[in-house]
Amino acid sequence: xxxxxIICLFLLLLLAAPAVPAQTAVSGTVKDEKKAQVxxxxxxxxxxxxxxxxxxxxxxxxxxxxxGAMIIVCSMLGYETVEKPVTISGxxxxxxxxxxxxxxxxxxxxxxxxxIEASDEKKTTVxxxxxxxxxxxxxxxxxxxxxxxxGTQQVGESEGLFVRGGTGAETKTVIDGxxxxxxFFSSVPDIAQRGRFSPFLFKxxxxxxxxxxAQYGQGLSSVLVLETQDLPDRTSSTLALSSVGVGAGHNQxxxxxxxxxxxxxxxxxxxxxxxxxxxxxxxxxxPQFTGGSVNFRKKTSSTGMLKxxxxxxxxxxxxxxxxxxxxxxxxxxxxxxxNVYTNLSWREYAGRWxxxxxxxxxxxxxxxxxxxxxxxxxxxxxxxxxxASRGIGTRSQVRFGGEYQYLTEDGRFNQYTRxxxxxxxxxxxxxxxxxxxxxVARAGGRFESxxxxxxxxxxxxxxxxxxxxxxxxxxxxxxxxxxKPDRDFLYFPGxxxxxxxxxxxxNYQVVTDSLTFRVELYHKTYDQLVKTVPVLSNAxxxxxxxIDVFWRDKKSFRNVDYWISYTYIxxxxxxxxxxxxxxxxxxxxxxxxxxxxxxxxKIRTSAGFSYLYSTGRPYYNPNNPEFLGDRTYDLHSLNLxxxxxxxxxxxxxxxxLSVTNVPGFSQVxxxxxxxxxxxxxxxxxxxKRMIFAGLFMSFGQDRSREVLxxxx
Amino acid sequence: xxxxxxLLAFLLAAGISQAQDKKFTAAMEKQLAAMDSxxxxxxxxxxxxxxxxxxxxxxxxxxPKYYMAFCxxxxxxxxxxxxxxxYCDKADQLLALADSLSPNNSExxxxxxxSASARIRVSPMTRGAKYGQESGVLLAKAKELDASxxxxxxxxxxxxxxxxxxxxxxxxxxxxxLEDAVKKYEAFRPASSIHPAWGLPRAKKMLEExxx
Numbered sequence: 027x028x029x030x031x032i033i034c035l036f037l038l039l040l041l042a043a044p045a046v047p048a049q050t051a052v053s054g055t056v057k058d059e060k061k062a063q064v065x066x067x068x069x070x071x072x073x074x075x076x077x078x079x080x081x082x083x084x085x086x087x088x089x090x091x092x093x094g095a096m097i098i099v100c101s102m103l104g105y106e107t108v109e110k111p112v113t114i115s116g117x118x119x120x121x122x123x124x125x126x127x128x129x130x131x132x133x134x135x136x137x138x139x140x141x142i143e144a145s146d147e148k149k150t151t152v153x154x155x156x157x158x159x160x161x162x163x164x165x166x167x168x169x170x171x172x173x174x175x176x177g178t179q180q181v182g183e184s185e186g187l188f189v190r191g192g193t194g195a196e197t198k199t200v201i202d203g204x205x206x207x208x209x210f211f212s213s214v215p216d217i218a219q220r221g222r223f224s225p226f227l228f229k230x231x232x233x234x235x236x237x238x239x240a241q242y243g244q245g246l247s248s249v250l251v252l253e254t255q256d257l258p259d260r261t262s263s264t265l266a267l268s269s270v271g272v273g274a275g276h277n278q279x280x281x282x283x284x285x286x287x288x289x290x291x292x293x294x295x296x297x298x299x300x301x302x303x304x305x306x307x308x309x310x311x312x313p314q315f316t317g318g319s320v321n322f323r324k325k326t327s328s329t330g331m332l333k334x335x336x337x338x339x340x341x342x343x344x345x346x347x348x349x350x351x352x353x354x355x356x357x358x359x360x361x362x363x364x365n366v367y368t369n370l371s372w373r374e375y376a377g378r379w380x381x382x383x384x385x386x387x388x389x390x391x392x393x394x395x396x397x398x399x400x401x402x403x404x405x406x407x408x409x410x411x412x413x414a415s416r417g418i419g420t421r422s423q424v425r426f427g428g429e430y431q432y433l434t435e436d437g438r439f440n441q442y443t444r445x446x447x448x449x450x451x452x453x454x455x456x457x458x459x460x461x462x463x464x465x466v467a468r469a470g471g472r473f474e475s476x477x478x479x480x481x482x483x484x485x486x487x488x489x490x491x492x493x494x495x496x497x498x499x500x501x502x503x504x505x506x507x508x509x510k511p512d513r514d515f516l517y518f519p520g521x522x523x524x525x526x527x528x529x530x531x532x533n534y535q536v537v538t539d540s541l542t543f544r545v546e547l548y549h550k551t552y553d554q555l556v557k558t559v560p561v562l563s564n565a566x567x568x569x570x571x572x573i574d575v576f577w578r579d580k581k582s583f584r585n586v587d588y589w590i591s592y593t594y595i596x597x598x599x600x601x602x603x604x605x606x607x608x609x610x611x612x613x614x615x616x617x618x619x620x621x622x623x624x625x626x627x628k629i630r631t632s633a634g635f636s637y638l639y640s641t642g643r644p645y646y647n648p649n650n651p652e653f654l655g656d657r658t659y660d661l662h663s664l665n666l667x668x669x670x671x672x673x674x675x676x677x678x679x680x681x682x683l684s685v686t687n688v689p690g691f692s693q694v695x696x697x698x699x700x701x702x703x704x705x706x707x708x709x710x711x712x713x714k715r716m717i718f719a720g721l722f723m724s725f726g727q728d729r730s731r732e733v734l735x736x737x738x
Numbered sequence: 739x740x741x742x743x744x745l746l747a748f749l750l751a752a753g754i755s756q757a758q759d760k761k762f763t764a765a766m767e768k769q770l771a772a773m774d775s776x777x778x779x780x781x782x783x784x785x786x787x788x789x790x791x792x793x794x795x796x797x798x799x800x801x802p803k804y805y806m807a808f809c810x811x812x813x814x815x816x817x818x819x820x821x822x823x824x825y826c827d828k829a830d831q832l833l834a835l836a837d838s839l840s841p842n843n844s845e846x847x848x849x850x851x852x853s854a855s856a857r858i859r860v861s862p863m864t865r866g867a868k869y870g871q872e873s874g875v876l877l878a879k880a881k882e883l884d885a886s887x888x889x890x891x892x893x894x895x896x897x898x899x900x901x902x903x904x905x906x907x908x909x910x911x912x913x914x915x916l917e918d919a920v921k922k923y924e925a926f927r928p929a930s931s932i933h934p935a936w937g938l939p940r941a942k943k944m945l946e947e948x949x950x
Binding site for chain 2: 065074
């Protein structure tokens, strides 16, 4: 009984009397690696309530009632948490912390030499896909917008991206890993054609100005890598009305099944527009295009995605051009085109491996009448590609793969036919090795073989990138690039070889959320260029070197986004029928652009302008003994655009208006001389200005709104 | 004798856990009072840290994580939009932990909705559609779980207030929802002294703005 009483008393005391434990004072400082104070850091005893925040000077002090072997923790958003073992015994404790900044994905260095990326997903990209669409003068064409970036030359009379002294054919377009044989509408003399694909199709764009990955090949100067969208956010229908045509589409999303399917159709007819805005050419049949596309996307697993895209388009136009060698004769140019492009791609992750498979088929038919001559051609390209990549360690990666292309070209000139086929195979291996989050090296090689040339090549590629500061990095790239000569030379190749370019690029850039500054030095040597005089051979060569500068500012002025790009190039080449190395017709010493956009939130309008300038381009003058010694006048263009966001009924609507060359500058791309060299005509744009007006509506099924409204 | 000891031991254990509970509640109440009067980023940082310490000691409680997320979002509103995603990422991480401790909780879904809306500020033109929709879906779930939760109506009204009239929003659309929110706040009884009860002053202020 007595024991019980003692126990009860003891327990009562235990419960009744609040514990008054011994207090230990803990104090110290919190600093970062640069010895700067860190205010607001959390310092506390692990698994206990005791602790405090560091003050404005990075000092902290608190009392703890814990005792014994404990762990003291210091944590702060943006830094790595630090834990230190301490023994708390009553004596005042002094602990200092040095916090290391947490490596976020923004801080990891990436290979940037020769690469400009536009993507919604990554934060370090230079452009977003929406930027491409809202650039004045681009008219919603991906290629039009890319022409405002450094490294590109303004060549108004031909489609294509002319990068650093290279022709448009030296830039290849790749969609989901598959080469696109006809990314532009068929060529019409002196009229640059648009790209076939809408920028809204793509979630990511990587524009290379040289030194690109071993994954890609057959582009002496550049490769434009486009990645299509994955599953849409919601089911939606679209309607487009514009000064050149109409279009409609629908994308259905089955979210539970992880599947979406959609289609889009469009009809373009330039007759009404040409009736209002006079063109230099005389049209016999105004340009008409009918086309559409289908897409299907399915998540094959939680990490796998299967995508199909099918495109078709038919085009038709006929025009008469003044023939400079006659008084009143007008040459007829009549074009009919049919184009089909399909692309099937699949990606899947298995452990640390990623597999990418893709296949594509495209067919392009052109039937051209040139006065009394008929020229027609059918190109068919079937291709397949497989790539496996695997992560190594935290960030490094190795990837390897191969691709196969089967190309057939059949041409006809009046009653003569010719054709060829090519079995092209390529294999590549490449590795990105991260020595630290600040230093990465890429090394790889590509092997190619072409049956029509009956030749192979091996191209080494290497790059290095070093993070030099919180937002800055420097990068180097080197590589060999091979390309099959143009189609015309492949009908009767006679033993010619690939054309070759070697790139050396040095890049320095600073990218923050609001400012981007890039400067790039490049040197490109050309070898084995096709020469047609005195005989068909690969005796041509050349070089291109210079500097690109790019500056983009999204923060200095309220709601304003602008960028300035400048390219200086010194280039000469001896190819085709050139008698010696000279600056080619598609290059200009200086190219500059200023693109400006301002958003007015109160009236929900975005307005902008782009100013493009380039110095004169060389042109052929038979009267000048100096081959390509003449230069055109400097070229100026000031383009304006505005887009207004509103709602018509339930549809999210964008109204767009754009005008190119508003001041009506006289633009000369070159001159064409008569056979006797006595007369010449100007090669310029088909009209002084191009005006485009359009209305785009998107009807989205926004389920959440429905739910909220129903429950009220 | 044995029985008595067992009974006493049981009482002792109950007493200790109740004391622990009391300690938790007392600490939370103290920090909530401090948080309710917080106005600056530094004050919210201090609250965030305090809740982190409490949560560190009481690992099975969802409330400290919930309030940490709330403080993180408040700090996000007061800081540079360049840091918004970092604050929202932190809030989302914490709310995911809170959700695993207390699934199907209306308050947690409401705060997740607030985090998604907060991201829109970074780039309204490109992010409006995606995060607006995500936020809507989360808020609808919060309403489904507890239709009497006044914070759901506050966030809905707030969303409408900041959405331009051309897109189906505006002061006229927000007003009835905010009036409903204020009524729901007056009728709502939080489950305890430390369960979420914030938002009434904000709802009233926004309602005044609507009436102007």
